[in-house]
Amino acid sequence: MSKILFIEDEVAIQKTLGESLRSKGYDVQAATDGEMGVRLAKSGKPDLILLDLILPKKHGLDVLKELREDEVTEHIPVMILTNLENVGEVEKAIELGATTYLIKANYSLNEVIEKVEQLLKKSS
Amino acid sequence: MASKFFQFNIFAQCKKYQVPLWQCPQFLFLVMGIIIIVASVSFYVIGEHYVSDPRVVALVVIVVSITLLVIAFTITRSFEDLAEANRMKAEFVNIVSHQLRAPLTNLRWATQFLLSEEFSTVAKNLSTGKESEYFDIIKENSTRMEQLIDDLLTITRLEEGRADSKKTKFSLAGLTRGVIEEYKTFLSASNTSIELKEETNIPLVSASYPLIKIVTENLIGNAINYSRNGGKVIVEIKLSFPKVEFKIIDQGIGIPFEDQKYIFEKFFRAKNAVKEEDYGTGLGLYITKLILDGMGGKIWFKSQQDKGTTFFFTLPTG
Known part of the structure; x- marks a missing residue:
C-alpha cells in the first residue's frame, strides 16, 4: 500500500485526515514540524507528501524547496494543504514544484481523501 | 467621465492611498513639474540679466538640481512606502483568512x-x-x-466606546498577583517561572479594573507563550512620577526588527511568532494598546530577536 508523509502541526488535522487515510489502508507517517518533515521524507521515501505551510521550525515553502533540491525526494509529488490563500504563496509553491495546492477550508474531509487517491493513482 | 476626472484629481488619489500629500507620488510629481517649469523660466530670465556673471547662474543651477534631487528621492521613498502598505494589506488578508x-x-x-x-x-x-x-x-x-x-x-x-471603562482606584500590583495566580498551571506546563518585583508604597492607579486585567493577562500570556522552555519572566511595578509603570521582561523569541513597527496593528503577527505558535489571533496587543490609550496610559516596548522582549506601560494614579 502507498506510503504517505503528512507534514502538519495541527493535531486536529493530523488526527482526522491521518486516521481516515490509515483506515483506508495507507501507511501514513506524521511529521509535526518542517525539519522533521524533511528528515522523514529523505529517510522514508514516501509516495506522496501532504504539506502544510505554516509550520514550526521550518516554513512549508522552505521544506518544499529543500525536497526539490535533493535527488532522493525531488520526484515525490507534494500536495500543499493549507488555509493560506495568498496568490503569491500559491504561485511560489507551484514554481517550487508543488503538484497541487488545496485550501483546507474549501474542501470536506472526503473530498481531500479523493484528491489524495487521485494523485496517488496518477503518480503510480 | 467621473473616473477620468478622478485620474486628474491628485488630491482625491492621494486620499485614496491614505498617505499625507508630501508622501504622495502624484503630488510630488506635480511639485517637481512646477519646479522644473519655474527653473527653466528663471534660468532664461537670470541668463538674460546676469550672463556677465556665470557664478550666479551656476549657483542657481546647483540649488535647483539639489531641490530636484531631494524631491526625486522622496518620490522613490513614497513608492516604496506604498508598495510596503500593499504588501501589508495582502499579508493582513492572508492572516485573517488563516x-x-x-x-x-x-x-x-x-x-x-x-x-x-x-x-x-x-x-x-x-x-x-x-x-x-x-x-x-x-x-x-x-x-x-x-x-x-x-x-x-x-x-x-x-x-465604539461601549466597553466597561468605568474608572475605579485599585492596586496594579494586586491585580497582577491575581493574574499570575491564574496562570500558575500554564506556567508549570511550559516550564517557565515568573517573578513579581514591586516597589513599596506605590499609589493606586485610576482605570477600569476589568480592562486593565485584560491588558496584564495579554502581556503576561504573551511573555509565557513566547518564552522558550525554562525561561524566566520578570514583572516590575514602580512609581514613575506622576504615573505607575508596569514592566514585563521575557527571554523569549523577541520581535524581528522589521516587524516591530506593525506589532500593535490589528491581526498582525510577527513571522517568528507564527512559526512558534500557530494559534494566536494577532489581536491581543491591538486590544492592549486600545485599552491603555483610552485610560490615559501609554505602552511601548524594546525587543531583540532571539534575545527577548520588554513591554512597558504606564497608568495615571488615582
Whole structure:
C-alpha cells in the first residue's frame, strides 16, 4: 500500500485526515514540524507528501524547496494543504514544484481523501 | 467621465492611498513639474540679466538640481512606502483568512470524521472512550473560535466606546498577583517561572479594573507563550512620577526588527511568532494598546530577536 508523509502541526488535522487515510489502508507517517518533515521524507521515501505551510521550525515553502533540491525526494509529488490563500504563496509553491495546492477550508474531509487517491493513482 | 476626472484629481488619489500629500507620488510629481517649469523660466530670465556673471547662474543651477534631487528621492521613498502598505494589506488578508478558517476547518473535519464510515472502522480498533479525543478536538476548536469572537467583540466595544471603562482606584500590583495566580498551571506546563518585583508604597492607579486585567493577562500570556522552555519572566511595578509603570521582561523569541513597527496593528503577527505558535489571533496587543490609550496610559516596548522582549506601560494614579 502507498506510503504517505503528512507534514502538519495541527493535531486536529493530523488526527482526522491521518486516521481516515490509515483506515483506508495507507501507511501514513506524521511529521509535526518542517525539519522533521524533511528528515522523514529523505529517510522514508514516501509516495506522496501532504504539506502544510505554516509550520514550526521550518516554513512549508522552505521544506518544499529543500525536497526539490535533493535527488532522493525531488520526484515525490507534494500536495500543499493549507488555509493560506495568498496568490503569491500559491504561485511560489507551484514554481517550487508543488503538484497541487488545496485550501483546507474549501474542501470536506472526503473530498481531500479523493484528491489524495487521485494523485496517488496518477503518480503510480 | 467621473473616473477620468478622478485620474486628474491628485488630491482625491492621494486620499485614496491614505498617505499625507508630501508622501504622495502624484503630488510630488506635480511639485517637481512646477519646479522644473519655474527653473527653466528663471534660468532664461537670470541668463538674460546676469550672463556677465556665470557664478550666479551656476549657483542657481546647483540649488535647483539639489531641490530636484531631494524631491526625486522622496518620490522613490513614497513608492516604496506604498508598495510596503500593499504588501501589508495582502499579508493582513492572508492572516485573517488563516485565523478564521483554521478552527472552522478543524471543527468541520472532526465532525465529518466522527460521522464517517472510516471512523466506525477506526473505532473498532480503539479502546473504549478513545473517541473522546475527537470530541476534545471539537471542544478545543470551539473555544478557539469563541476566543476570536470575544476578541473581535471587545475591539468593537472599545472602538465604539461601549466597553466597561468605568474608572475605579485599585492596586496594579494586586491585580497582577491575581493574574499570575491564574496562570500558575500554564506556567508549570511550559516550564517557565515568573517573578513579581514591586516597589513599596506605590499609589493606586485610576482605570477600569476589568480592562486593565485584560491588558496584564495579554502581556503576561504573551511573555509565557513566547518564552522558550525554562525561561524566566520578570514583572516590575514602580512609581514613575506622576504615573505607575508596569514592566514585563521575557527571554523569549523577541520581535524581528522589521516587524516591530506593525506589532500593535490589528491581526498582525510577527513571522517568528507564527512559526512558534500557530494559534494566536494577532489581536491581543491591538486590544492592549486600545485599552491603555483610552485610560490615559501609554505602552511601548524594546525587543531583540532571539534575545527577548520588554513591554512597558504606564497608568495615571488615582
